[in-house]
Amino acid sequence: MDIFLLEAVVDGLLLGGVLALLALGLNLIFGVIDVVWICYVELVMCGMYTVYWLYAYYGVPFPLACLAAIAVVAVLGLAVHRLIIEPVLGYAPINQLLATGGLLFFLQSFATLLFGTDFRNIGIRLSPIELGEIDVSKARLVAFAVALIGAGGLYLFLKKSFLGTAIRAIAEDREVMGLMGVSQRGIYLTTSAIGGGLAGLAACLLVLQYDVQPFIGNSFGPITFMICVLGGLGNMIGGFAAAFIMAQIISIGGYYFSIEFSYVLAFLLFIVMIFVRPQGIFSR
């Protein structure tokens, strides 16, 4: 095989890790609360700025800055549900999408107001690992590993813990669980905080690979939603697989054509798949 093509495939595999991590929290919220946070990647941006300021500006050690970012975005997630989703829960589903869309505008512009439109780099550069003849980005490798661990952890939490079981139960049947004494509100708030925390985790890994800027969500947002839907709503494993498929299309497409064109292919595939298998590729 062509060495550059091989590099594209490996690169796609690692990009898949990043996308899977991004899709993880969104998918959880999507599946449990049945709400699309269209501002999800903007929350990731908030986490990236948190890490940036704490680490690059105030000199807080990187792992500590990461923990802080996860906490900050988890609280933000809680606030999103409490302040924005809760008042519109009874409305048509599209209103919830729109309310978080308003938040998207707000977060992007507020970040522009506070930090300007400069691209900010955290200044950590992990040297690439040489694997035979190809270079593998260490930052992406770390992101890939954390995405796997994060997904595994979330899976175990949902399957094994009491709270996780309650979350899955609510997602199955909203009305009956309420009658059986499970507090829907508490579960929704918990889910939102976990979803936010996962966005914070994604932020810590993205900040190692990309510059922080207020509009980073425009490049990652749409593809993340498409991945969640492709994998089947709330289907963690499906979302994971969809992330890797999309990443390969983008990476290999970028090798043969151009990066924008490969995204066009990915979005076209999404449109076709929604018509062919609206319930997601991996559902039975």
Next chain:
Amino acid sequence: MTAAARLGGAAGLIALVIVPFVASQYVLHIAIQILIWGFTYTAWSLMGRFGLTSFGHGAFLGIGAYVPALLWNFYGVTPWLGIPVAMAAAVVMALLIGYPSFRLRVVGHYFALVTLALSQVVLLSLVAGREVTGGSLGMTIKVVHSWYALQFGQKSVFYGVALVVWLVGLVIWWRIDVGIGRVALEAISEDEIAAASSGINVMREKLRVTVISAALTALGGSLLTQYIQYVNPEVVSGVAVSLQIVFAAIAGGMGTLLGPTVGALFTIVLNESLRVLFGTHFIGAANTIYGILLILFIIFMPQGIVGLIEGMSARAARGADEAADAAATR
């Protein structure tokens, strides 16, 4: 239509015709933008008010903006031909997305995401075709002030063109509103299966508004380019502009004739005044406030500005009636 509404409409129309004779160039510039965007938002609301919430109108707007501009720049084809071509292209695209969506009942946020993907496809294609379109840097159209090129040295002429197009948009909205199609579409958005079983051709009604909405949105995009004489993919296509369309229409009130235009008026005037107020020191301040207002609108006033005013005046009228009844029975 009541006599009062008719009188108000006539007075408003006369005022709009007088505007170019009395207003400054700056006010005229703002007014033209309000008319073009008001027209575009009205076009979106043709679908939006029946529960077909499209997040992909940036796709149609982008086609409308780029097709005539490219035909003019590269082949010297007049926009009088270029714009119909763009509208036809938007219609084809609307059918390609609309038909399977309606057939397979892709609704709610799935429909929003499918249309969002469509607008990304158009945006990224425009960026990817940078050798022709100029990519993210955008493209200036060759300036020739003439009717043939649909470019005018004087703002007042363009104002006239925009005013006529906007009025045509309102007439189309009104024709659909009084037609039997509206009843059918309202029934469909309430309960699609019940509507189908009572003999409504769900597919045909939905496709009809979708096609009209797409074609008019493309026309709005064309006008915008003809006026500004510059196109940029981020400005006319993609997620940001698609959301902007949805929000302005909802802020104004999408279930009423003038709601989307009021949305355009509201958002553009707000943006301009915040820009004047804060200047360039605080880039983003205007949109920060805009974002907060949007969230508040969705939570507290989902029927929009015009919807709220109508509701209030209806309540006031009912109150007056009750007072009159009480007085009569006394």
